[in-house]
Amino acid sequence: MSIVLAIHGLAKSFGSLRVIEQVSLELEDNTCHALIGPNGAGKSTLINLISGTLAADAGTIVLANQDLTGSPVPHRALAGLGRTFQLTSIIPTFSVLQNVTLAAQAKDGSSLRFFARVAEETRLNERARAVLDMLDLGDRQEIRAADLSHGEHRLLELAMAIVAEPKALLLDEPMAGMGRGESEALVETLVVLKQSIPMLLVEHDMDAVFKLADTISVLANGCIVASGNPDEVRADTHARAAYLGGGAE
Amino acid sequence: MTTLFLIQLLNGVQYGVLLFLIAAGLTLVFGVVGFINLAHGVQYMIGAYMTFVFQSITGDFFGALLLGMVAALILGLTLEVLVFRHLYERDHLDQVLATFGIILFVNEAAKVIWGPGTLTIAMPEILSGTIQLTDNLLYPVYRIALIGMGVSVALLLYVIVTKTRVGMLIRAGATNASMVSALGVNIHRLFMIVFGFGAMLAGFAGALAAPIFTIEPGMGDDLLIVTFVVIIIGGIGSIRGAFIAALLVGLIDTLGRTLATDVMRLFFDASAANQIGPSLAAMLIYIFMAAILFFRPQGLFPTQEAA
Amino acid sequence: MSGVSTSGSRETFSGKRVDRSLVVGWSIMALLMLTPFLTEFAGGNYVQNIVLKAMILAIAAVSLDLLIGHGGLVSFGHAAFLGLGSYVTGVALHEGVVGAVPIIAMVVIFCGLFAMITGAISLRTSGVYFIMITLAFGQMLFFSLSSLSSYGGDDGLTLWDTPILFGQDDLLRGTGLFYVTLILLVACWLLVWRLSLSRFGRVLRAAKENPQRVSTLGFNIFHIRLIAYVIAGTLAGVAGFLTACQTEFISPSTAAWQNSGNLIIMVVLGGLGTRNGAVLGALFVVFAEEGLSLITHDWRLIFGPVLVLFVLFAKGGIANLLPNSTAGQ
Numbered sequence: 068m069s070i071v072l073a074i075h076g077l078a079k080s081f082g083s084l085r086v087i088e089q090v091s092l093e094l095e096d097n098t099c100h101a102l103i104g105p106n107g108a109g110k111s112t113l114i115n116l117i118s119g120t121l122a123a124d125a126g127t128i129v130l131a132n133q134d135l136t137g138s139p140v141p142h143r144a145l146a147g148l149g150r151t152f153q154l155t156s157i158i159p160t161f162s163v164l165q166n167v168t169l170a171a172q173a174k175d176g177s178s179l180r181f182f183a184r185v186a187e188e189t190r191l192n193e194r195a196r197a198v199l200d201m202l203d204l205g206d207r208q209e210i211r212a213a214d215l216s217h218g219e220h221r222l223l224e225l226a227m228a229i230v231a232e233p234k235a236l237l238l239d240e241p242m243a244g245m246g247r248g249e250s251e252a253l254v255e256t257l258v259v260l261k262q263s264i265p266m267l268l269v270e271h272d273m274d275a276v277f278k279l280a281d282t283i284s285v286l287a288n289g290c291i292v293a294s295g296n297p298d299e300v301r302a303d304t305h306a307r308a309a310y311l312g313g314g315a316e
Numbered sequence: 317m318t319t320l321f322l323i324q325l326l327n328g329v330q331y332g333v334l335l336f337l338i339a340a341g342l343t344l345v346f347g348v349v350g351f352i353n354l355a356h357g358v359q360y361m362i363g364a365y366m367t368f369v370f371q372s373i374t375g376d377f378f379g380a381l382l383l384g385m386v387a388a389l390i391l392g393l394t395l396e397v398l399v400f401r402h403l404y405e406r407d408h409l410d411q412v413l414a415t416f417g418i419i420l421f422v423n424e425a426a427k428v429i430w431g432p433g434t435l436t437i438a439m440p441e442i443l444s445g446t447i448q449l450t451d452n453l454l455y456p457v458y459r460i461a462l463i464g465m466g467v468s469v470a471l472l473l474y475v476i477v478t479k480t481r482v483g484m485l486i487r488a489g490a491t492n493a494s495m496v497s498a499l500g501v502n503i504h505r506l507f508m509i510v511f512g513f514g515a516m517l518a519g520f521a522g523a524l525a526a527p528i529f530t531i532e533p534g535m536g537d538d539l540l541i542v543t544f545v546v547i548i549i550g551g552i553g554s555i556r557g558a559f560i561a562a563l564l565v566g567l568i569d570t571l572g573r574t575l576a577t578d579v580m581r582l583f584f585d586a587s588a589a590n591q592i593g594p595s596l597a598a599m600l601i602y603i604f605m606a607a608i609l610f611f612r613p614q615g616l617f618p619t620q621e622a623a
Numbered sequence: 624m625s626g627v628s629t630s631g632s633r634e635t636f637s638g639k640r641v642d643r644s645l646v647v648g649w650s651i652m653a654l655l656m657l658t659p660f661l662t663e664f665a666g667g668n669y670v671q672n673i674v675l676k677a678m679i680l681a682i683a684a685v686s687l688d689l690l691i692g693h694g695g696l697v698s699f700g701h702a703a704f705l706g707l708g709s710y711v712t713g714v715a716l717h718e719g720v721v722g723a724v725p726i727i728a729m730v731v732i733f734c735g736l737f738a739m740i741t742g743a744i745s746l747r748t749s750g751v752y753f754i755m756i757t758l759a760f761g762q763m764l765f766f767s768l769s770s771l772s773s774y775g776g777d778d779g780l781t782l783w784d785t786p787i788l789f790g791q792d793d794l795l796r797g798t799g800l801f802y803v804t805l806i807l808l809v810a811c812w813l814l815v816w817r818l819s820l821s822r823f824g825r826v827l828r829a830a831k832e833n834p835q836r837v838s839t840l841g842f843n844i845f846h847i848r849l850i851a852y853v854i855a856g857t858l859a860g861v862a863g864f865l866t867a868c869q870t871e872f873i874s875p876s877t878a879a880w881q882n883s884g885n886l887i888i889m890v891v892l893g894g895l896g897t898r899n900g901a902v903l904g905a906l907f908v909v910f911a912e913e914g915l916s917l918i919t920h921d922w923r924l925i926f927g928p929v930l931v932l933f934v935l936f937a938k939g940g941i942a943n944l945l946p947n948s949t950a951g952q
Contacts, residue, residue, distance in 0.1 A: 118839065144841030156836040158829045169829055172822055173841035179850070180822040188822075227840065352751050402935055408751055409697050413891060414934040416884045421927030428921050541762045541880060544755040552751065591773060598766035602759055606744050609756065613747045 069096050071265045072148075072235040077116055077126030086112050088289045090126070092267075094235055099261045101268045101280035105310060108286040110269045111153060114239045117267070118150045119143045131234050145174060149233030149264075153240045155220040159213035163204060163223055166212050167195035170227040198230045202256060218249040225253075229264060236266040242275055254278050285309055319452040324574045325567070330459045332566025333466030337521035338539065339546045339558040340473060341514020347553020347619055348489040349507045351400060352408050354415035356518055356543070357536030358422040363388040363519025364526040364535065365426060368437050377440035381523040388519020389512055396511045401504070419537065426533040434530035462524050469517070470559050477555055486510060487619075542569075545605050551615030561616060565601050572600040644898040648812070651902060655805055659798050671801065672869070673913050674906075678804045679865045681905035682811045684889040686858035689815050691887070692896030693824060694851050695831030697754050699883050700741075700761025704734050704856045706878025708863020710768055713873035716784045717774065723786035723795060730860045737764070738856030742849050749834075761880050768875040779874030782867060795868045804865050808902070811858055816898060818854075827851055828896075888930065 072094035079087040086109050094100045102110055115121040117128055119140040127136045135143050157166050168191040172178060175191060185191070199205045202222045207215065212223060221241055228236060241257075242250045254275045257266070261279070270276050276283065277297050284294040287309035293300050300306050342356050367384030371377055395418065403411050443461050446454040477483035485506055489496045497503040522536070529535070546565050550557025577593030584592060608616065655678065662671045683705055690696045708730045715726045741760040745753055774780050788794040788803070795803060818824045830837045830844045838844055867873050876882070885908065893904020915922035 120835070120839070140838045141841045141843050144839055150839060152836075152839075156833060156839075158832050158836065160832060161829065165825070169825055169837075170840050172825070178822045178826050178842060178847065181824075182817050182821055184817075184820045185822045185825050186820065227836075231841070346751065350751075352754065399931060399935070406934075408754060409691070409887075409891065410934050412697065412699065412754060412884075413888065414931050416888070417927045417930030417934070419927070420923040420930070424921050424923035424927065428924065537880075538762070541758055545759050548752060548755055548759070591771070594770040594772070595767050598770045599763050602763035605756075605759060606741075609744055609747065613752070 070094065071096050071131055072117075072267065073127075073129045074117060075127045075129075077113070077128070078124045079112060079116055079121065080124055086289050087116060087123075090286070090289070090291055092284050092291065092294065094265050094267050095282075096265055097262055098281040099257070099266050099268055099279045100282045100284065101270060101276045102284050102286055103270065103273075103276060104286035108309075109289045110286055111239060113286065114150065114237050114267075114269060118148060118237055144231075144233075147234030148237065149228040149231060149235070150237035151221075151224045151228045151239055151241055153243055153269075155217075155224050157212045157220065157223055157227065159211070161212055162209050163199065163212055163215070164192070164195055164208040166223060167198060167226050167230050168192060171195055171230045174231045194230055195226075198226045202226050203252075218245050221245060221249075222253070229260070233264060236260075236264050238266055238268045238270075240269055240271065242270060242272050250275060319450075320574070321571075322450070322453055323455065324570050326455055326459065326463075328567035328570035329563065330463050330466075330566070331570055332563035333463050333470075334521055334525055335539075335543055335546050335566055336470060336559050336562035337466055337524070338518050339543045339550070339562050340470075340555055341517040342540075342543055343547040343550065343552055343554065343558045344486065344510050345514050346547065348486055348510050349404060351404060352411045352415070353400070354412060354540065355395065355418040355422070356514070357540030358419055359388050359392055359515045359518035360522040360525075360536035360539065361426065361531075361533070362391050362422070363522030364437075364531045365430060365435075365522075366519070367523040367526050368435055368531055371437055377438075377527075381520070384523040385516050385519045388522070389516040392515025392519075393508065393512050396508060400511065401507070404507070423533045423537070430533075432533060434532040436530060437526045439527040458527060462528075465524065469520070470555075473555055482506075482509065542601065545601055547615075549605055549608050549615055551617040551619060553619035554615070554617040557615060557617035565604070568604055569597075569601050573597040576600070648899045648902070651899065651906075652805070652809055652812075655808075656802075659801055671798075673909060675801050675804060675869055677906045677909035678801075678808050679862050679869065680886070680889065680909060681902045682804075682808050682862040682865070683859045684886055684893070684901035684905045685808075685811050685815050686855040686862070687886050688890045688893075688896065688901040689818065689851055689855045691890055692900065693815075693819050693831065694827045694848060696746075696848060696852070697887070698745075698757040698852075698855075699754050699880065699887065700757035700759070700764075701855070701859055701886050702880070702882035703761040703764040703878045704738065704859035705863040705866060705882065706764060706768055706875065707734055707737055708860030709867040709873045709877050710771075710774070710863075711860070712786070712864045712867040713780055713782055714774055716782050716786065716867075717780065721784055721787050721792075723788040726786050727861065727864055730864050731857050734857050734860030734863075735853055738853040739849070742852035742856070746845055746848050746852065758880055758883070761878060761883050765875055765878040765880070768878055775873070777875065779872055779876075782871045782873065785868060785871070786864075800865070800868055807861060807865070811861075812902065814858075819896075823847065823850070892933065 070093045074093070075091045077087055077090045078085070090113060092100065102113065104110055112121065116123045119135070119138060119142075123136075127134065129135065130143070130146055130148055133146050135146055135148070138146070158169065161169065168185070168188070171191045171194045172185070196205065196208065199208055202225060204219060204222055204226060207219060215223060221243070225238075225241060242253060245253065250272060257279055260266070268276070268279060280297055282295065283297055283300040285292050285300060285303070285306045292309050293303040293306040295303070338356065338360055341359075342353065345351055345353050345356070363384045366387035367380045370380035370383040374380060399414060399418065403414055439458050443458040445457050447457050447460060449455050477486055485496060485501055489503070489506055489510075496506070542565065546561045547558055549565065550559075550561030576597035577589055580589035580593045580596065655674065658674050659671055662668070683701065687698065687701045690698050690701070711730045711733050712726055715729060720726060741757075745756045745760065748756060769777050785792055785796050791799070793799055819828070826837060826842050826844075826847050830842070830847065834844055863877065866877060889904035889908045890901050891904070892907060893902070894900030911926070912922065915925055919925070
């Protein structure tokens with residue numbers, strides 16, 4: 068199995084507060100690597116470091132043999148790193164379709180086109196519609212994104228991340244705020260998706276994690292305290308200590 | 317030659333001190349309230365005009381100065397209650413437009429009431445005259461007094477902001493106003509204090525400047541933009557930044573205007589230098605601002621993100 | 624069913640929505656085209672000149688709307704390009720260059736460069752900082768123009784020549800200038816419209832609402848915005864050229880920040896980001912100022928508070944008051 072995303076020795080401090088310390092992990096092709104841990108462990112910070120939103124103090128990030136360490140955010144996206152946000156981050160006044168075609172546009176040639184109407188670009192629209200259909204948002208495509216329900220927002224968030232066919236996907240609590248049924252449907256979709264797009268998944272929903280993850284890493288106080296396949300982690304004493312000692316799940 | 321340089325140096329410091337008095341209020345209002353107040357320049361102007369008015373009535377400069385400050389304070393608070401407080405939650409574009417409208421109105425009102433021409437105010441007796449600083453250097457007492465008063469105010473502000481409770485709230489508000497509010501502080505009262513104080517400082521600056529500069533409608537506007545440059549360089553919300561930046565801007569502008577043409581003569585012939593010199597001098601503080609921003613977009617002493 | 628979303632209708636041609644604003648737009652242009660005929664009967668040259676002034680400022684306003692309405696970039700120094708464009712024109716004429724085409728080429732180059740340099744610095748910031756920095760750069764240009772003593776300095780410079788277009792020296796004067804301006808206005812209006820519908824425009828508008836997301840998708844927002852800034856600055860520079868032609872006079876006050884404020888008022892009053900907002904706003908403001916000044920010399924005493932009241936109570940602008948027009952945001 069080849070390694071798609073390799074993080075090595077990542078560290079980040081805010082002043083004297085060490086938030087992330089010597090974190091290393093690997094994401095293999097066609098797998099889902101889940102990142103779990105108590106609140107405040109630094110999971111979102113880690114995602115931000117990998118996507119480039121925050122600059123790391125140390126460490127390397129390599130995506131499909133391309134060194135992304137120190138690269139700015141757009142560069143990492145173009146190299147094939149996709150991400151979703153924990154707090155839904157979309158373009159509210161655009162329609163659902165426009166949001167996804169915008170995402171598709173990023174990696175489909177130059178955006179320095181000034182005269183052709185982008186709404187008429189069939190290829191972008193088709194790719195967007197294909198993704199929306201896969202996520203069951205097809206019949207909502209003309210709705211203004213701001214008018215969607217919360218669950219639909221999370222799906223749109225995901226659609227925007229995958230339409231550009233990323234090489235690796237960072238998912239920051241995709242199921243956040245979703246009801247039971249919606250979560251289960253999304254898990255099914257992700258199970259299928261990980262065959263084509265390897266994903267690093269941050270989640271609190273343990274059912275989802277154990278259904279999806281091939282590898283699990285436990286982050287506590289900015290360090291990886293346990294890592295391995297689900298059974299190993301379930302049994303690991305450090306992992307248990309992190310959860311039982313570290314507060315709410 | 318060095319006498320001229322020293323005079324200009326002192327003039328630069330005096331200009332800087334004046335800029336600081338205006339900038340202090342502006343940067344606090346930006347930093348704490350998050351409000352972009354183009355009308356701050358008219359506070360300065362009203363301070364000058366009202367001092368003129370009270371001086372004509374009472375004949376006493378210092379009393380007039382005090383009353384001028386009070387007038388500026390009253391105007392500031394009136395504007396805050398009538399207009400500004402409804403705009404705190406709005407985006408900056410709205411604030412810009414509304415305060416722009418206020419500038420149009422107040423400037424025009426000044427023109428109507430006092431006429432479009434310039435007015436002058438006599439310097440107070442005890443402060444007129446010159447003082448011997450060195451063998452060759454005679455410098456106006458008034459300007460020295462201005463520098464002294466400005467520095468005193470700066471120190472006073474420093475003490476208030478760092479040592480008192482109100483000052484602590486102001487500093488906290490400059491970094492995170494909603495947090496301060498969430499902690500139970502009456503944020504609106506804090507805003508009013510900040511606004512009022514800033515308006516008073518601007519009015520004070522206007523009153524101080526009145527004997528040196530001419531009083532006319534719109535006198536605050538161009539100065540306001542230089543003040544913007546000062547707080548951009550100093551960092552929005554920072555008094556310390558405003559003080560240092562104000563001095564820098566004052567010195568660069570004053571010395572620049574004196575020296576630019578001469579320096580250009582080193583590179584170009586006289587007639588070209590006479591053309592380029594003044595143009596370059598006019599651009600200096602903006603070039604300086606651009607240079608600072610290139611390396612530090614948030615200014616020298618940022619209190620918050622440059623956004 | 625399509626046509627429900629407001630922004631969607633701006634791009635997809637879902638029925639009546641876009642057509643309405645187009646009808647309004649072309650009607651305005653038709654009315655402008657007929658103005659020289661209509662003023663024969665009432666108003667004469669005086670009214671025609673006011674309309675000409677409004678059209679020239681409309682070009683500048685349309686270009687500013689690209690920045691504010693579409694890009695969310697509140698530039699408070701846009702009049703600098705008007706001033707720079709008019710000065711390049713005036714200086715060229717003064718120095719003996721009379722061909723309109725070379726003059727416009729110089730206007731484009733100078734304004735483009737100024738926009739590129741100041742934009743590259745200003746766009747590293749956002750929000751309040753951006754507003755203040757653009758204001759400062761505008762002021763910088765104003766003072767630079769004021770210090771040009773051989774071109775009139777503070778007082779400005781009277782122009783004795785008119786640029787020659789297609790071999791004619793009266794094309795850029797009187798009625799000729801009126802129609803040249805109208806053609807340029809239509810071109811500018813169409814350009815900004817097409818830009819907003821293009822790939823470029825989509826990224827620009829998305830970045831206005833959620834720059835972090837747009838960045839994470841892989842777009843270089845700085846580049847996109849800088850290009851928009853240069854386009855806008857160049858178009859405003861052309862408006863400056865036309866100003867010089869109309870007034871036969873160049874003055875630093877064209878670049879004054881109060882003029883920048885005026886442009887912002889036009890764009891906001893007219894309706895940000897709408898098809899016709901900038902043009903309507905320019906027409907309204909110019910006519911309001913003229914009208915009010917006929918009533919009283921101190922018209923700003925009225926205009927100022929009206930502006931404040933507008934900001935406090937009315938939002939959306941004139942374009943949104945028209946029936947069924949495409950809403951702004």
